[in-house]
Amino acid sequence: MPTMTDLAAVAPEIILTLTAGLLLLVEAFAPGLRRSASLITVIAALVAAWSRLAFALPGEVWGGMLSIDRVAAYVDLYILVALVLTAAMAGPYLRRNDCERGEFYTLLLLATVGAMVMASSVDALSLFLGLELLSIPLYVLNAYLRKTAVSVEAGLKYFVVGAFASAFVVYGIALLYGVTGTTNLVAMGRSVVAADAVSPLLAVGLAMVVGALGFKLALVPFHAWAPDVYQGSPTPVTAFLSVVPKGAALVALLRLVDGMDLLHVSPNWVVVASVIAVASMTLGNVVAIVQRDVKRMLAYSGIAHMGYAMVAVIVAGREGGSAVLVYLAAYTLMNIGAFATLALMSERENEPTLMSDLAGQGWIRPVAAAALTLCLVSLAGVPPLFGFTGKFVVFRAAVNNGFVWLAVVGVINSLISAFYYLRVVYMMYMQPLPRREPVFQPSWLITGVATIAAVGVLILGIYPVPILDAAHEAILDLVR
Amino acid sequence: MFESSLLSFLTLGPAVAAVVLLLLPDRKPAMHRWIALGVSVAGFLLSLILWFRFDADNPGFQFVEQISWIPQFGISYHVGVDGISLLLVLLTTLLVPVVILASWTSIDRHVKAFHIALMLLTTGMLGAFVALDLFLFYIFWELMLIPMYFIIGVWGGPRRIYAAVKFVLFTMAGSLFMLLAILYMAWFAHSEVGIWTYDYISLAAIAPQLEMTGLWSPQALVFLAFALAFAIKVPMFPFHTWLPDAHVEAPTGGSIILAGVLLKLGTYGFIRFNRAMLPDAWDYFVPLIMVLAVIGIIYGALVALVQPDIKKLVAYSSVSHMGYVMLGLAAGTVASTEGAVLQMISHGLSTGALFLLVGVVYERRHTRLISDYGGIAGVVPVYTGVFLLVTLSSIGLPGLNGFIGEFLILAGTWQVAPMAAVFAGLGIILGAVYMLWMFQRVFWNPLVHEENRSLSDMNLRELLAVLPLLVLIVWIGIHPTTFLSPVEAAVRALLGS
Numbered sequence: 001m002p003t004m005t006d007l008a009a010v011a012p013e014i015i016l017t018l019t020a021g022l023l024l025l026v027e028a029f030a031p032g033l034r035r036s037a038s039l040i041t042v043i044a045a046l047v048a049a050w051s052r053l054a055f056a057l058p059g060e061v062w063g064g065m066l067s068i069d070r071v072a073a074y075v076d077l078y079i080l081v082a083l084v085l086t087a088a089m090a091g092p093y094l095r096r097n098d099c100e101r102g103e104f105y106t107l108l109l110l111a112t113v114g115a116m117v118m119a120s121s122v123d124a125l126s127l128f129l130g131l132e133l134l135s136i137p138l139y140v141l142n143a144y145l146r147k148t149a150v151s152v153e154a155g156l157k158y159f160v161v162g163a164f165a166s167a168f169v170v171y172g173i174a175l176l177y178g179v180t181g182t183t184n185l186v187a188m189g190r191s192v193v194a195a196d197a198v199s200p201l202l203a204v205g206l207a208m209v210v211g212a213l214g215f216k217l218a219l220v221p222f223h224a225w226a227p228d229v230y231q232g233s234p235t236p237v238t239a240f241l242s243v244v245p246k247g248a249a250l251v252a253l254l255r256l257v258d259g260m261d262l263l264h265v266s267p268n269w270v271v272v273a274s275v276i277a278v279a280s281m282t283l284g285n286v287v288a289i290v291q292r293d294v295k296r297m298l299a300y301s302g303i304a305h306m307g308y309a310m311v312a313v314i315v316a317g318r319e320g321g322s323a324v325l326v327y328l329a330a331y332t333l334m335n336i337g338a339f340a341t342l343a344l345m346s347e348r349e350n351e352p353t354l355m356s357d358l359a360g361q362g363w364i365r366p367v368a369a370a371a372l373t374l375c376l377v378s379l380a381g382v383p384p385l386f387g388f389t390g391k392f393v394v395f396r397a398a399v400n401n402g403f404v405w406l407a408v409v410g411v412i413n414s415l416i417s418a419f420y421y422l423r424v425v426y427m428m429y430m431q432p433l434p435r436r437e438p439v440f441q442p443s444w445l446i447t448g449v450a451t452i453a454a455v456g457v458l459i460l461g462i463y464p465v466p467i468l469d470a471a472h473e474a475i476l477d478l479v480r
Numbered sequence: 481m482f483e484s485s486l487l488s489f490l491t492l493g494p495a496v497a498a499v500v501l502l503l504l505p506d507r508k509p510a511m512h513r514w515i516a517l518g519v520s521v522a523g524f525l526l527s528l529i530l531w532f533r534f535d536a537d538n539p540g541f542q543f544v545e546q547i548s549w550i551p552q553f554g555i556s557y558h559v560g561v562d563g564i565s566l567l568l569v570l571l572t573t574l575l576v577p578v579v580i581l582a583s584w585t586s587i588d589r590h591v592k593a594f595h596i597a598l599m600l601l602t603t604g605m606l607g608a609f610v611a612l613d614l615f616l617f618y619i620f621w622e623l624m625l626i627p628m629y630f631i632i633g634v635w636g637g638p639r640r641i642y643a644a645v646k647f648v649l650f651t652m653a654g655s656l657f658m659l660l661a662i663l664y665m666a667w668f669a670h671s672e673v674g675i676w677t678y679d680y681i682s683l684a685a686i687a688p689q690l691e692m693t694g695l696w697s698p699q700a701l702v703f704l705a706f707a708l709a710f711a712i713k714v715p716m717f718p719f720h721t722w723l724p725d726a727h728v729e730a731p732t733g734g735s736i737i738l739a740g741v742l743l744k745l746g747t748y749g750f751i752r753f754n755r756a757m758l759p760d761a762w763d764y765f766v767p768l769i770m771v772l773a774v775i776g777i778i779y780g781a782l783v784a785l786v787q788p789d790i791k792k793l794v795a796y797s798s799v800s801h802m803g804y805v806m807l808g809l810a811a812g813t814v815a816s817t818e819g820a821v822l823q824m825i826s827h828g829l830s831t832g833a834l835f836l837l838v839g840v841v842y843e844r845r846h847t848r849l850i851s852d853y854g855g856i857a858g859v860v861p862v863y864t865g866v867f868l869l870v871t872l873s874s875i876g877l878p879g880l881n882g883f884i885g886e887f888l889i890l891a892g893t894w895q896v897a898p899m900a901a902v903f904a905g906l907g908i909i910l911g912a913v914y915m916l917w918m919f920q921r922v923f924w925n926p927l928v929h930e931e932n933r934s935l936s937d938m939n940l941r942e943l944l945a946v947l948p949l950l951v952l953i954v955w956i957g958i959h960p961t962t963f964l965s966p967v968e969a970a971v972r973a974l975l976g977s
Contacts, residue, residue, distance in 0.1 A: 363590065377626055383619040392659075396553070399663040400670075407663070411656035418652050422629065422645065430633045430641060468552050 002062065009061040009068040012048035012076060013113045019044035020109040027102030034102050038091030041105040042084050045112075049080045059477075064184055065126040067255075069477035071325070072120035074470055075251050078329050079119070082243050083112045085336045085449050090236040092443035093343050097145060097234070104144060107137035108240065115248040122259065124173040124183040124209075127252055131169060131216070134245055135162045142233045142241070154232025161225040165215035172208030175201050189260040203266060209256065216249035217306045218299075220279040227291075230299035231353070235346065238295060239339035242302050243332040250309055250324055257316055258479050273314045278409050280307030285416040294342055295353045297420060298335070301379060304413060305331055311406045312394045318472075318479050319397040323390075325471035326464070330378070330390035333460070337375035337453025344368045344446045355424060360433025362425075367447055369428045371454035376421040378457045381414045385461035393468070483533065484545050487559045490526050490573070491606045494519060498599035501592060509591035513584060516595040520576040520602070527573040534566055536966040539973035541612060541681075549616075554666075554676035558612040563970035564751060564821050565609045567963060568744055571828045572605050574948060575740045581945035582836045583733035586843050587635055594635060597627040598733070605741050609748065614662045615678040618655070621709075624742065625651055628734070636729040643722075643729035650722040654709030661705035665690075665757075668698070684757045692760035703761035706753045713746030716769075716806060717776035720799045727795035732839025735791065739798050740832035744824045747805045751821075755809065756974055770810040774903045776803030781910035785917075791848045793918055794834045797874065800907055801827045807904055808889035816892025817971045818964055823885030825963065826956060830874040830882055833949040837867050840942055844935055850918055855927030860937040864923050866946060871919050873953045875912040881956035 007014070019040060026033050026040075052073055060067045087108060094100035114133030121127035139162060143155025177183055179202045180191045192202065214222040230238050257269075284304030291297035309331070312323035342353055345361055345368055362369040378387035391414065398407040460467055497519040501512055534542060541560030549557045561569060579598065587594045600623065607620030625648055633644035662678065669686045670676050677683065690699035712719045723743075727735050755762055780800030787793040801823070808820030840863065842848050857864040869880070876882040886908060894901040927933065938946075956963055 382625060383622045388622075392663075395660065396663050396666075399660065400667045404660070404664070407660055411660055414656055415649065415652050419645070419649060422648060425629075426633060426641060426645070429630065430644075463549075465550055465552070468550065472552060 005058050006061045008055045009058050010066070011051040011055055012080070013116055015044055015048045015051060016109045016113050016116075020106040020113075023102040023106045023109070027106075031102075034100060035091075035095075037100070037102045037105045038087050041087040041109060044109065045080045045083045045087065049077055052076050052080075060122065062126075065123045066117065066120045067122040067477075068120055070474040071251060071254075071478045072116075074325055074474040075119040075247055075328070076116050078332055079112060079115050079244050079247060082240060082247075082332055082336060083108065085340065085453065086236050086240040089239070089340050089343055089446045089449045090234075092445045093234065093236050096443070099145065104141070107141050111135075111137040111141070111240070112244065115244045118248040119251040121252065122185050122255060124176065124185065124188075127185075128166075128169050128173060130248065131212075132166060134248060135166065135216075138162075138237075138241060138245070141237045142229060144234050144237060148232075150228075150232035151234065152232075154229045157225050157232075158229045161215060165212040165222075168208045168212040168215075172205045172212065175205030175208070179205065185255060185259040192260060198266060206256075206260070206266075210253070213249045213253050213256075214276065216245045217253075217309075218246075218303050219276050219306050219310065220283050220303065221276075223280065223283070223303045226303060227296045227299040230302070231293055231295045235295070235339050235343035235353075238298075239336045239343075242298070242335045242339065243328075246302075246306060246309075247328045247332065250306075250313070250328060253313055254316075254321055254324055254478060257313060258321070270314060273310060274406060277307045277310035277314060277406065280304060280310060281409060281413040282307075285413045285420075289416070289420045291420070292355055293353050294355055294358070294424060295339075297355075297424075298338060301417060301420070302335070304417060305379070307413070308391065308394055308410055311398050311403065311410055314406065315397045315401045315403055316479075317401070318475050319400060321475040321479055322468075322471040323393040323397040325474060326393045326467055327390040329467050329471070330386040330457075330460070333453050333456045334375045334378045334387050337371055337450050337457060338379070340446055340450040340453060341368045341372035341375070344442055344450060345372075355427050356431075356434075358424060358427045359431035360428070362428035364433060365442065368442065368450055371447075371450040372428070373425050374454040374457055375450075376424055378461065380418040380421040382418075383461065384458075386457045386464065387461070389461055389464040389467075483543060486526065486530060487543050487561065487610050488545055490523055490530070490569070491559065491603055491610060493523060493526075494576075494599040494602040494606075498596045498603075501596050501599065504592070506590075506592040509588075512592045512595045513580065516599060517577060517580045519599065520573070520580055523602070524573040524577060527570050530561065530566065531570060534561075534563075534966055536563065537969055539563075539969040544612070546612075549613075552676075553615070553678065555615045555678045556613055557616060558679060559607075559610040559616075560612050561610055562973075563966035563968070564974075565748070566966055567821065567825050568609045568741075568748055569606060571744070571825050572602070572609065572741050574952075575736060575828065575832055576602050578832065578836065578945050578948065579733040579736050581941055582736060582839055583731065584941055586732055586839060590634060594631070594733075597630045598737075601627040601631070601737065605737075605745070608745055612680040613678050614665070614680060614683060617680075618659055618662060621655055621658075621745070622652075624745075625655075628738070628742070631734040631737075632726060632730045635731040636734070637731075638729075639725065640729045643725040646722045647726045650712050650719070654712040654719075657705040658709035661702045664698070664702060680752075687757040688759055690758070690761075692758075692764065699758055699761045700764060703754055703758045703765060706749065706758075707765070710746040710749035710754065711772075713749065714743060714802050714806060715746065715799065716772050717779055717799065717803070718772075720776070720780075723799060724792055724795045727798070727835075728789065728791050732835060732842070735795075735835040735839075736832045739794075739835055740828040743798060743802055744828060747802065747809065747820070747824055750806070750809055751817075751974065766810050766812070769806060770897060770900050773803045773806035773810055774900050774907075776800065777807070777904050777907035778910070781907050781914060785910065785914040788850055789848050790838050790850055790918065790922070791835070791842075793850075793914060794831060794838065797911065797914065798827070798831055800911060801831070801874075803907070804886055804889050804904065807893055807900060808885075811889070811893040811896050811900070812975060813892035813895055814968075814971060814975060815888050815895075817975060818967055819885050819888025819890075819892060821967050821971065822956070822960060822963060823882075823889060826873070826881040826885045826953075829949050829952050829956075830870055833866075833870045833946055833953070834874060836942075836946055836949070837863070837870060840938060841935070845931065850921050852929060853922040853932060854925040854929065855923070856932050856935055857923040858927070859932060859935045862937045862943070866938065866943075866950065867923070868919065869950060869953065871915050873957070875915045876908055879954075879957045881953045881960075884956060884960045 118130030288300035378385035604623035
């Protein structure tokens with residue numbers, strides 16, 4: 001029987017799941033209320049965030065399946081922020097495309113629960129459970145605009161690749177279990193450290209689990225799905241997809257690296273991970289240069305950004321871990337802000353997000369364009385914006401721990417990235433406005449989401465102390 | 481209280497003004513111009529208080545303010561000025577109102593956005609001059625990037641996009657490596673004394689202990705990382721290629737700021753970081769800097785000689801003139817270093833004035849080609865007189881500002897590297913040739929273009945904009961001591977003599 005502690009520890013997940021069920025009922029029995037589904041989701045997310053802050057963090061619960069510690073709380077909060085912003089922009093977006101249904105929010109809520117479970121898992125089985133609960137709703141959400149071919153294509157692609165990743169995880173876990181006799185990550189780590197030699201089966205198992213997380217993170221060479229899926233999905237879903245699964249997977253990776261003590265298991269880990277990080281940064285940034293579609297460009301930039309985050313994962317320890325957490329927070333705000341403005345600026349039914357469609361927008365939609373500019377410049381890592389803080393802590397961790405060369409690769413990549421981020425800015429402000437009437441009226445709600453994200457990027461860039469503190473505190477629970 | 485936050489008012493005031501401008505409706509361009517002008521003039525008056533209350537005998541930092549900012553990393557908001565940065569702060573606060581006046585009618589689109597960008601740029605420039613924390617310095621340094629990108633890219637000439645992107649990429653290429661060097665220095669300081677700090681004064685005390693055994697030793701690499709950022713900004717040969725594009729394509733106001741202040745940030749960085757923090761590496765690299773400086777002087781002058789476009793000619797003359805500053809720093813005598821600092825100010829005044837004057841005729845004729853003018857001395861006598869004065873100042877006529885700086889630099893350099901002084905002296909001759917030849921072709925040759933007959937002379941606003949520059953050009957030329965006395969203590973402290 002679960003104890004009260006167990007239940008209180010997962011109160012946010014319970015709240016979100018109940019809301020998901022409620023919204024299904026609303027859709028079935030009171031379809032007239034579906035306009036408020038977005039608002040209900042936002043409220044549920046806020047209540048969940050409150051409950052995460054209000055209840056004590058007990059550490060390991062549910063018989064050692066989940067660890068509701070400060071890392072979990074930190075990641076949960078930023079996942080919930082992403083949920084609030086996504087749900088808020090989804091309402092007007094879906095109404096505009098004439099497909100607002102309660103299921104959308106149900107799926108969004110379930111995916112959020114999955115991400116939260118994944119981020120707090122310290123057991124291979126709950127990790128897999130969380131991964132599936134996160135992925136399956138997303139397959140549907142990607143294909144949500146079912147009359148649009150690219151959206152369906154995105155759903156199918158993400159599904160096929162995701163199914164592969166899931167199979168990898170299960171098979172990897174099976175191998176790890178076979179070698180160590182346990183599914184608990186920490187116990188696995190202990191038995192590995194106790195054993196003298198590393199079994200090849202263990203290495204294969206680990207590689208499969210890490211590879212599957214690499215799929216979720218869209219790291220090279222597991223990245224090929226990202227551009228098509230980003231481009232095809234409804235923009236709010238892309239915003240969600242670009243941050244929430246990545247956050248959950250990064251934390252799972254951190255738990256794996258520190259819990260299993262990967263450095264001890266295999267000295268090759270650093271080599272392999274460095275190759276992945278460098279390849280992700282470089283390929284992501286170089287290929288982003290030639291993109292004509294902003295969503296595709298952001299997909300490649302996302303690949304590159306996960307490469308930067310990998311640098312911090314490689315550094316590991318307290319410094320690397322807290323750098324990952326700070327970077328995640330920055331990346332979340334910037335990306336959601338960027339996608340929100342894209343949702344705002346797209347003017348026709350079939351989602352044009354070509355760069356040339358943004359020409360001249362800077363002068364007719366000053367608020368949205370300024371928000372997008374701030375988010376993109378922040379993604380490029382220009383101070384005093386939050387994205388710079390993220391890069392600063394990552395590079396600082398690398399330099400302090402003897403990975404200067406990774407930091408060098410990182411800064412060269414930042415330079416490349418400035419080129420394509422600024423091209424969007426150039427389009428918006430330095431190109432003449434094409435003569436075309438906008439089809440959609442700009443929605444104040446999406447404008448609000450974009451503005452909140454952009455202002456957040458600015459304020460947290462100037463004064464990052466609260467986030468740095470939170471990340472620093474949180475990582476103490478992970479790295480002992 | 482007031483005195484200790486004077487620098488913060490001065491630095492952050494324009495950023496606050498930018499936010500205010502942002503919130504005001506953009507229907508009334510005149511309002512934005514007047515607000516920006518008011519703020520910048522107020523900034524200049526505030527900096528005058530700085531000037532009068534500055535203790536010239538104190539070589540240390542004055543008007544210091546320090547507030548803990550990011551305690552986790554030992555980063556604080558720490559600002560202060562010494563004699564060198566004081567002059568540069570004054571130059572900046574003087575040039576900003578000049579820029580606003582010079583852009584009064586030529587910036588007619590997106591007036592609000594222009595002044596927001598200019599105000600943010602002002603915060604970045606002043607902040608970089610007064611920052612005494614390396615993290616803070618980096619923030620201000622990079623803060624200049626995006627406003628300048630907009631100023632060139634939105635209000636610039638036909639090839640503005642190319643120029644703007646080139647400017648941003650060049651600048652970022654340098655500054656990102658500087659970021660790594662800053663991180664490395666902080667790590668080194670932590671491993672030496674056990675505390676995290678990015679504070680300039682603490683790091684300047686520890687950084688000289690960085691191992692310096694050759695090209696691949698830590699101090700040399702840190703030096704190169706800083707030097708790259710600053711050499712691009714100065715710009716030193718061969719990192720100068722962004723400059724002609726940026727200067728030519730930028731609107732008049734942007735060119736004045738670029739030449740007047742932004743280039744000075746490069747030489748200021750060399751003084752503040754490379755020279756003061758990494759003395760061993762400085763000694764190691766001095767021959768290289770000297771050679772590049774002399775190449776820059778001669779090369780810039782030769783290329784300026786053949787330019788058909790007045791603005792491009794002035795742009796290349798900057799490469800040449802900034803070479804003198806680097807030469808003076810590299811020579812490292814008290815005279816040459818003081819000369820270098822004064823030359824920074826002089827060049828800011830003369831070149832700022834030249835760009836302003838080029839903008840005056842460009843606004844009337846929409847061409848900057850020398851061959852489109854000729855013989856206009858009789859048509860626009862006031863303009864001709866002003867232009868002549870500035871030209872003479874630029875070529876270093878005794879009695880005007882350019883002479884003092886160049887003389888001190890050459891005299892100081894002669895003591896340590898006579899050959900360098902000889903070649904640099906050649907640059908002065910070339911400077912006279914290209915400037916006077918240009919002047920002759922624009923103002924004196926027969927008047928062949930009929931359009932030029934109806935050219936109107938400078939109006940009151942334009943005269944008002946250039947007047948402060950002219951006053952200082954003469955003042956520095958006649959009584960340089962006014963400006964050298966606050967510099968001397970700081971320079972002696974820098975050189976350790």
